[in-house]
Amino acid sequence: MRVSVDIFLRALFALTVPCIGSANPVSDTASTALFSSTTEVSTSSDGTSSTHAPFTHPFHTTNALHHGQSFCDTGKMQSPIDLVETSCEKKEYQPVKFLDDILFTNEVQYENNCETVKITLVDKTLKPRVEGGPLNSCYFVDNIHFHWGMKNTEGCEHTINGKQFCMEAHMVMYKNTSKDVVEATIKKELAVVSFLFSLNPTMDPDLKTMVHGVTEVLQPHTMFNISGNSLNILKDFIGSGFYSYTGSLTTHNCDEGVLWTVLKKPIPISKTQLIIFHDVIGEDGDELQNWRHTKPLNDRQVFVSSF
Numbered sequence: 040m041r042v043s044v045d046i047f048l049r050a051l052f053a054l055t056v057p058c059i060g061s062a063n064p065v066s067d068t069a070s071t072a073l074f075s076s077t078t079e080v081s082t083s084s085d086g087t088s089s090t091h092a093p094f095t096h097p098f099h100t101t102n103a104l105h106h107g108q109s110f111c112d113t114g115k116m117q118s119p120i121d122l123v124e125t126s127c128e129k130k131e132y133q134p135v136k137f138l139d140d141i142l143f144t145n146e147v148q149y150e151n152n153c154e155t156v157k158i159t160l161v162d163k164t165l166k167p168r169v170e171g172g173p174l175n176s177c178y179f180v181d182n183i184h185f186h187w188g189m190k191n192t193e194g195c196e197h198t199i200n201g202k203q204f205c206m207e208a209h210m211v212m213y214k215n216t217s218k219d220v221v222e223a224t225i226k227k228e229l230a231v232v233s234f235l236f237s238l239n240p241t242m243d244p245d246l247k248t249m250v251h252g253v254t255e256v257l258q259p260h261t262m263f264n265i266s267g268n269s270l271n272i273l274k275d276f277i278g279s280g281f282y283s284y285t286g287s288l289t290t291h292n293c294d295e296g297v298l299w300t301v302l303k304k305p306i307p308i309s310k311t312q313l314i315i316f317h318d319v320i321g322e323d324g325d326e327l328q329n330w331r332h333t334k335p336l337n338d339r340q341v342f343v344s345s346f
C-alpha cells in the first residue's frame with residue numbers, strides 16, 4: 040500500500056511540477072555544499088561543518104546522527120553494493136540524459152575539500168537538468184565528486200559481478216520538488232549517477248581537461264576554476280546501459296533513500312591520469328583515499344536496463 044501511494048505521489052509530482060531550469064535561483068546552502076544534509080548533522084567537534092564528512096580508508100564512522108546511531112552502522116539499504124548481473128531484474132528504461140548544456144558551457148570550480156575533489160558550477164544560480172533512466176522526474180545536478188584508492192586495483196565503490204574498478208565519479212542530483220540537497224535528503228529525493236573508471240593502457244584525450252582540473256587542486260583546500268567543457272566526457276557515457284537500485288550516501292551520515300544509477304560502461308583512464316588522483320593531499324598532509332567497501336544488498340532488488 041505504501042508503495043502504491045508513493046508511486047501515485049511520484050506520478051502526481053511528475054505531472055504537476057515542471058522542470059524549472061536555470062532561471063530558478065538555488066539557495067547558497069545547496070549550491071555550496073556537497074551532500075549538504077550531512078553537513079548539518081555531522082558538524083565536527085571543532086565546530087566546522089564538513090561538506091563531505093571525514094573518512095579514511097576504507098571507511099570509518101566518527102559521528103552519530105542527532106537521534107542516535109548513524110545509518111552507516113545500522114542501515115539496511117546502504118551503498119555501495121556489488122551489482123550482480125544474474126540477480127538483476129531487466130527493465131525497459133529510457134537512457135539517462137542531460138536536458139541542457141548548462142554544466143558544460145559554464146565555468147566550473149574544482150575544489151580539494153580534503154575529502155574528495157568536488158566540482159560545482161561557479162554560478163550557483165544555474166541548475167543543470169537531468170532526466171531519464173529510473174528518474175521519474177527532472178533532477179538538478181548539485182555536484183560531481185570522485186572516489187579513489189591508493190592502488191590501481193581499488194578505489195571504485197560499486198563493483199560489478201565482484202569486479203572492482205579503479206575510480207568512481209558521483210554526480211549528485213536532487214529532484215525538482217526539493218529546493219536543494221538538504222531538503223532532498225530529508226524527503227528522500229536524492230539521486231546519484233555513478234561513472235566507473237577502468238584502467239586503460241593509453242591516455243584518453245577526452246579526460247585530459249578534467250584531470251588538469253584535478254592537477255590544480257592537489258593541495259588541501261585549494262580551488263581552481265575552469266570551463267565546464269572539462270566535463271564533456273560525462274555526456275559521452277551517461278547514455279549507456281546501467282544498473283539501478285535504492286541505497287544510501289556513501290559518506291556520513293549514509294542517509295538512505297538515494298536513487299542510484301550506476302553506468303555499466305566504464306570510462307577509460309590511464310595510469311598517468313589515475314596517479315594524479317592518488318596525489319591529492321588530504322587534511323593531514325597524506326595522500327587522500329576515500330572509497331567505501333560494498334555493503335549487503337539485503338532484501339533490495341537491483342534493476343538493469345535492457346540496453
Ligand SMILES: [Zn+2]
Nearest residue numbers: 184186209289
Ligand atoms: Zn560519493
